[in-house]
Amino acid sequence: MTASSLAEFTRRFSRHGGAVLGAAILFAITMLAVFGPLLYPESPWRMVQKPFLPPMMTDGFLFGTDTLGRNIAAGLVHGARVSLLIGLASTAAALVVGVTTGAVAGFFGGRVDDVLMRFTELFQTIPNFALAIVLVAILQPSTDSIVLAIAIVSWPPIARLVRSEFLSLRSREFVQASIVQGQSSFQIIFTQILPNALPPVIVMASLMVATAVLLESSLSFMGLGDPNTMSWGYMIGAGRTVIRQAWWISFFPGIAILLTVLSINLVGEGLNDALNPRLSRRTR
Amino acid sequence: MIANAVMGLLPKPHVRPVAGAVRFRGRDLLKETEAALQAIRGKDIGMIFQEPMTALNPVMTIERQIVEVFDAHAVLDKSERKSKVLELLSDVGLPDPELLRRSYPFRLSGGQRQRVMIAMALALRPEVLIADEPTTALDVTTQAQILSLICRLQSERDMGIMFVTHDFGIVSDIADRVAVMQLGKLVEVGRAADVLRNPQHDYTRRLLSAVPAFVPKARPAAHRGRLLSIARLDMTYRGKHGLFTKGRTVEAAKEVSLDVRKGETLGLVGESGSGKSTIGRCIVRLLEPSGGSIRLGDIDISRMRGKQLHPIRKRVQMIFQDPYASLNPRRKVGRIISEGPMAHGVSEAEATARTIELLELVGLGRAALHRYAHEFSGGQRQRIGIARALALDPELLVADEPLSALDVSVQAQILELLASIKERLHLAMLFITHDLRVAAQICDRIAVMQRGRIVEHGDTADVFTNPTHPYTRELIGAVSGLALPSTVVAGQESTLAADAL
Numbered sequence: 213m214t215a216s217s218l219a220e221f222t223r224r225f226s227r228h229g230g231a232v233l234g235a236a237i238l239f240a241i242t243m244l245a246v247f248g249p250l251l252y253p254e255s256p257w258r259m260v261q262k263p264f265l266p267p268m269m270t271d272g273f274l275f276g277t278d279t280l281g282r283n284i285a286a287g288l289v290h291g292a293r294v295s296l297l298i299g300l301a302s303t304a305a306a307l308v309v310g311v312t313t314g315a316v317a318g319f320f321g322g323r324v325d326d327v328l329m330r331f332t333e334l335f336q337t338i339p340n341f342a343l344a345i346v347l348v349a350i351l352q353p354s355t356d357s358i359v360l361a362i363a364i365v366s367w368p369p370i371a372r373l374v375r376s377e378f379l380s381l382r383s384r385e386f387v388q389a390s391i392v393q394g395q396s397s398f399q400i401i402f403t404q405i406l407p408n409a410l411p412p413v414i415v416m417a418s419l420m421v422a423t424a425v426l427l428e429s430s431l432s433f434m435g436l437g438d439p440n441t442m443s444w445g446y447m448i449g450a451g452r453t454v455i456r457q458a459w460w461i462s463f464f465p466g467i468a469i470l471l472t473v474l475s476i477n478l479v480g481e482g483l484n485d486a487l488n489p490r491l492s493r494r495t496r
Numbered sequence: 497m498i499a500n501a502v503m504g505l506l507p508k509p510h511v512r513p514v515a516g517a518v519r520f521r522g523r524d525l526l527k528e529t530e531a532a533l534q535a536i537r538g539k540d541i542g543m544i545f546q547e548p549m550t551a552l553n554p555v556m557t558i559e560r561q562i563v564e565v566f567d568a569h570a571v572l573d574k575s576e577r578k579s580k581v582l583e584l585l586s587d588v589g590l591p592d593p594e595l596l597r598r599s600y601p602f603r604l605s606g607g608q609r610q611r612v613m614i615a616m617a618l619a620l621r622p623e624v625l626i627a628d629e630p631t632t633a634l635d636v637t638t639q640a641q642i643l644s645l646i647c648r649l650q651s652e653r654d655m656g657i658m659f660v661t662h663d664f665g666i667v668s669d670i671a672d673r674v675a676v677m678q679l680g681k682l683v684e685v686g687r688a689a690d691v692l693r694n695p696q697h698d699y700t701r702r703l704l705s706a707v708p709a710f711v712p713k714a715r716p717a718a719h720r721g722r723l724l725s726i727a728r729l730d731m732t733y734r735g736k737h738g739l740f741t742k743g744r745t746v747e748a749a750k751e752v753s754l755d756v757r758k759g760e761t762l763g764l765v766g767e768s769g770s771g772k773s774t775i776g777r778c779i780v781r782l783l784e785p786s787g788g789s790i791r792l793g794d795i796d797i798s799r800m801r802g803k804q805l806h807p808i809r810k811r812v813q814m815i816f817q818d819p820y821a822s823l824n825p826r827r828k829v830g831r832i833i834s835e836g837p838m839a840h841g842v843s844e845a846e847a848t849a850r851t852i853e854l855l856e857l858v859g860l861g862r863a864a865l866h867r868y869a870h871e872f873s874g875g876q877r878q879r880i881g882i883a884r885a886l887a888l889d890p891e892l893l894v895a896d897e898p899l900s901a902l903d904v905s906v907q908a909q910i911l912e913l914l915a916s917i918k919e920r921l922h923l924a925m926l927f928i929t930h931d932l933r934v935a936a937q938i939c940d941r942i943a944v945m946q947r948g949r950i951v952e953h954g955d956t957a958d959v960f961t962n963p964t965h966p967y968t969r970e971l972i973g974a975v976s977g978l979a980l981p982s983t984v985v986a987g988q989e990s991t992l993a994a995d996a997l
């Protein structure tokens with residue numbers, strides 16, 4: 213990307229008010245995740261006060277304590293790490309598989325395309341969440357297995373998107389020119405076509421991070437989270453039974469998930485408008 | 497642009513006329529309200545667009561679309577409309593109007609669609625017809641038919657026509673008066689005969705001299721060895737077939753035999769859809785032919801695949817039609833050109849040195865090295881495309897309509913560049929074109945294609961002065977403004993051709 217197109221990108225992105233707000237929230241959450249453990253150096257699992265302490269009543273316990281007297285604020289900060297880490301890692305894994313599959317299918321076409329797409333459909337026919345639960349249950353809950361499970365359920369849409377981009381770009385004359393020049397297929401896929409196919413993929417990936425955060429929370433809520441890490445989903449699940457007596461235990465992790473997912477979505481939308489100016493729905 | 501302004505079709509609010517007036521029967525159209533304009537559009541002033549393929553609504557029958565015009569202006573009752581539609585369709589020379597009015601646009605060819613567009617524009621007997629490049633998207637033979645149709649209707653109905661075109665051949669065929677535009681300014685207005693014979697403005701002169709003369713240059717007959725020989729080449733496209741359905745097959749080339757000798761230019765001419773590009777793509781092996789052989793020197797390349805083709809790629813290169821689509825928008829020009837040699841094992845430094853040499857050769861200079869393709873004009877991009885094709889020192893260049901996406905004045909420059917490069921590097925070239933004027937300029941020999949077959953081939957001068965096949969004669973007859981600029985056809989009073997380049 214040249215300097216001028218980067219400036220143009222920034223200009224279009226910042227014209228989107230919601231996206232700027234989303235980026236700001238996301239930045240704050242990321243900072244919390246990175247530097248939070250400095251604020252709360254102790255393990256979030258430690259019982260530090262009386263249980264069922266309501267929020268904003270005791271100094272140092274902004275969001276109160278849970279059923280076992282653990283600090284909810286510490287849980288939120290440590291949970292942010294897990295949520296963002298799993299969201300990014302699983303999206304990255306899904307991108308590697310999805311982009312490669314889609315690129316190969318779209319570029320070579322024919323039988324290769326048929327085989328790869330039938331394989332992709334195999335995954336698409338199974339409900340995402342059910343498959344994720346089964347995978348985590350079989351593999352034993354851990355951060356790795358959760359990342360793997362989320363990646364496995366979320367790569368098919370990427371593969372399909374990349375494939376359709378490749379199908380339309382493959383017949384463009386600049387690609388044919390590089391075939392005629394004698395470049396290898398590998399070279400053509402990664403240096404000629406892929407950079408041109410990326411903008412919609414970037415947008416989709418940003419939205420997938422949000423979905424992954426939700427999926428991770430849902431898994432932990434069901435008790436399939438990594439037993440050694442505090443996560444937002446686990447906190448909601450643990451507070452669920454006492455929601456009428458102690459609403460704050462489930463409420464604050466819920467807000468954290470909402471804000472994270474919302475901000476990622478806003479950023480994704482801003483990226484979409486900035487990267488695909490011609491497809492932008494709004495004209496401002 | 498001017499044409500759209502008259503009709504009030506400018507994309508508001510970004511573009512609006514800032515000053516001046518468009519007077520129609522004493523009223524200034526620029527000051528009229530949208531409602532008043534709606535009454536005038538279609539009824540008093542009709543318009544034909546450039547792209548007949550997209551100007552018709554694909555989900556409405558032809559009849560519905562024409563009736564819409566009557567609806568919009570609330571004229572005629574139901575039964576009158578039907579007979580009027582039939583009358584209009586037969587007026588514009590469409591066969592079997594009864595069947596046609598119930599058809600959808602996709603069943604019609606480009607020429608037929610343009611006729612429907614004309615019928616719609618004429619439905620309410622407008623006094624002025626604005627035709628915005630109405631034949632640019634059509635084949636030469638179809639273009640000739642549409643032009644004669646427009647002329648006939650004009651004399652029958654006594655209309656004024658504003659004909660926007662970039663083609664001086666058309667101007668000399670149909671125009672009474674000409675207005676030449678350059679960069680938004682009117683630089684010259686006058687009677688067509690005067691302007692064409694005796695242009696006053698510099699720009700007009702440049703445009704006129706850029707029109708290639710339809711006179712084949714005399715060339716010494718070269719009897720050199722064969723470089724490429726194609727024998728009985730077949731190419732059949734097979735559509736994708738499902739479990740229960742048979743795929744559609746299209747025979748794009750049938751038993752095509754051709755020779756290209758060392759250092760000569762062979763022109764492959766014909767209408768679009770005649771299979772010219774298919775042949776070109778088989779030669780550079782973007783396609784695998786379904787039958788026949790393509791020999792480059794002594795090697796048959798028609799069945800080679802993958803790695804086997806690698807050494808062949810060096811010897812045959814291609815110049816593409818669309819300079820806007822043929823350069824990767826995300827790579828710098830230097831990389832685009834040097835990638836070819838580097839794919840064949842040349843070191844980066846050497847490839848870059850060669851790239852600079854080539855950029856100089858095609859008249860761009862080394863400054864182009866670090867810029868992106870979108871920073872260049874169409875003509876400059878085509879120069880980059882040519883440099884890329886030359887980067888591998890090929891023996892044969894396949895040029896697939898390299899000029900058709902460019903303006904006339906730019907066309908002449910590129911044509912000159914190709915001719916000089918060919919001369920200097922002793923290249924053989926297969927020049928694919930639908931434009932007989934261009935073919936006459938650059939080709940030593942000509943092969944005429946129709947529906948996948950070669951119907952005639954021979955030396956350029958022979959084919960053009962003494963065509964034996966009826967299709968060749970038809971093609972040559974369809975070249976507009978054949979006699980330009982010595983005689984100019986005199987037309988009706990009010991035709992005005994605006995050259996909007």
